[in-house]
Amino acid sequence: MSLNVETKQTAPYEGQKPGTSGLRKKVKVFTQPNYTENFVQCILEANGTALVGSTLVIGGDGRYYCKEAAELIVRICAGNRVAKLLVGQNGILSTPAVSSLIRHNKALGGIVLTASHNPGGPENDFGIKFNCENGGPAPDAFTNKIYQLSTTIKAYTLVPSLQFDISKVGVSNYDIGGKPFVVEVIDSVANYVRHMEEIFDFGKLHDFVSGKSSGKPLKMRIDSMNGVTGAYVREIFLNRLGATEASVVHTIPLPDFGGLHPDPNLTYAKNLVETVAKGDYDIGAAFDGDGDRNMIIGRKAFFVTPSDSLAVIAHYLEAIPYFQKNGVQGFARSMPTASAVDLVGKKLGKEVYEVPTGWKYFGNLMDAGRLCLCGEESFGTGSNHIREKDGIWAVLAWISVMQHTGKSIEDILKQHWSVYGRNYFTRYDYEECDLEPCNEMMANMEKTITDAEFVGKSFSSGGKTYKVKEADNFSYTDPVDKSLATKQGLRIVFDDGSRIVMRLSGTGSSGATVRLYIDSYEKQNVLGQASVMLRPLIDIALEISQLPKFTGRNAPTVIT
Incomplete structure (x- = not known):
């Protein structure tokens, strides 16, 4: 029996403009009549004629409204002449798994239902983003097209x-108006696990994790924070690598993440940090809601900054079979990320790129064969095996380095710093601030730092003096397609290489999140406490930006 396509009349909603990685709003916004339908229709139409007869992947992080949205999207895709859908069971797929599926199945793209590291539940956040045929987040030109379509939409089509x-x-096979339509509900984990087995030596890692090779099992605390990674973690670490049940926690995806804030940092993964600090663990790790971010800590909760994590993996790529087979091209980091990987790239003779925040900026470089490893300051690390950051991949990379070196995480870092020096780094997040004064603060600060007399100025605090070498609002010209991204973050660079960076995040669902980044390089004094080493620069940053005045905040929500 042929099923009928129906056209529903609608009208535009304001503000359906995708941010750094998709559209994120409160659940109550997405569940307004036609709100989700409008945005999905615009995503599909932005693909143009390529949509007809295409294959798409659909899945999300299991947060509240994920399953219902996935079922709705299937019906809208059916009404828009998509030929085949690969849908995660119960609507669940991690963001890295979606990227892998797109690439392995040569799909046109994927619709990912996630608000990443934002809280879940009926009163919290939901999100939708589109990943293109390379498996990566849609570039600016595509998301701008989605937004333009959203301002004029008059109707959407579906098969109710x-x-x-x-x-x-x-x-399941269907006849939609005389055309075949296929919905394949797939095991959410299988393809991704096979992919990881192609990248890492699971046999060697099994012997290391289980203790078969040393007689001493690796003691782990892997925390999925009730996000999407639970099933992936259980299959990989327990079933494939031989870890014990006690090694993993919070592995059941819950619509509200069990009340946890699924952001893997020292504040929101406090339970993990405290447990590892008090216990006998070799490695602790946490992931965000959709599985693309990671936090790594060593014994007694020894913290690995995202910039150090990227640099260490870059230094030890020989520990990962994938790079032995496919070679090492270049490295890249987001602009706010401290430049630890730059030093590794220089030593290895590899090009290092500095891009705006947002994983989509790495995609072109990977597709052009110029990049194999990259990371950003917000706990994202990944390689060119897919076009997303990948939390579980990062943990497997670290375990591979531990196995390869025979060293603890702390000893690996100390050895690294003894060779390269140390990039002290911290990030202050001020979440859900009022947007208008934050915009005023950014405009005021940009005017201050781009004044002709600002370069050459000196600032002193805590017995240290820093002289401004350069200051700007970061812009980036893509070396592959020559596209230009402007206004990507205010930065002040001092003579000694120390930096102050400030930007408004594009991943929140309401208000403004102000991110302040501070980093400073030390060649000799590498064993200091970051909060102490960076205190003078933090005070200078607060002075220049007048952040407490504009935000009304005397302290950040989160310190990384």
Whole structure:
């Protein structure tokens, strides 16, 4: 029996402009009549004629409204002449898994249902983003097209009578107006696990993790924070690598993440930090809601900054079979990330790129064969095996380095600093601030630092003096397609290489999140406490930006 396509009249909603990685709003916004339908229709139309007869991947992080949205999107795709959908069981797929599926199945792209590290539940956040055929987040030109379409949309199409069971793995075939349409509900984990087995030596890692090779099992505390990674963690670390059940926690995806804030940092992963600090663990790790971010800590909660994590993996790529087979191209980091990887790149004779925040900026470099490893300051690390950051991949990379060196995480870092020096780094997040005064603060600060007399000025605090070498609002010209991204963050660079960076985040769902980044390089004094070493620069940053005055905040929400 042929199912009928129906056209529903609608009208535009204001503000459907994707941010750094998709559209993120409160659940109550997405569940307004036609709100989700409008945005999905615009995503599909932005693909143009390529949409007809295409294959798309659909899945998300399991947060509140994920399953319902996935089922709705299937019906809208059916009405827009998509030929085949690969849908995660119960609507669940990690963001890295979506990227992997797109690439392995040569799909046109994927619709990812996630608000990443933002809280979940009926009163909290939901999000939708589109990943293109390379598996990466849609570039600015594409998201701008989505937004333009959202301002003029008048109708969307769907097949409301389409019936399927998203909870059962299997293939369903339909006739939609005389055209075939296939919905394949897939095991959410299988493809991703196979992919990781191609990248890492699971046999060697199993012997290391289980203790078969040394007689001493690796003691781990892997925290999925009730996000999407739970099933992936259990299959990889327990079933494939031989870890014990006690090694993993919070592995059941919950619509509200069990009340946890699924952001893997020292504040929101406090339970993990305290447990590892008090216990006998070799490695602790946490992931965000959709599985693309990671935090790594060593014994007694020894913290690894995202910039150091990227640099160490870059130094030890020989520990990972994937790079032995495919070679090492270049490295890249987001502009606010401290430049630790730059030093590794220089030593290895590899090009290092500095890009704006947002994983989509790494994609072109990877597709052009110029980049194999990259990371950003917000706990994102990944390689060119996909076009997303990948939390579980990062943990497997660290365990590979531990196995390869026979050293603890702390000893690996100290050895690294003895060779390269140390980039002290911290990030202050001021979440859900009023947007208008924050915009005023940024405009005021930009005017101050771009004044002709600002360069050459000296600032003193805590017995240290810093002289301004350069200051600007960061812009980036893509070396592959020559596209230009402007106003990507205010930065002040001092003579000694120390930096102050400030930007408004594009990943919040309401208000403004102000991010202040401070980093400073030390060649000799590498064993200091970051909060002490960076205190003078932090005070100078607060003075120049007048952040407490504009935000009304005397302290950040989160310190990394």
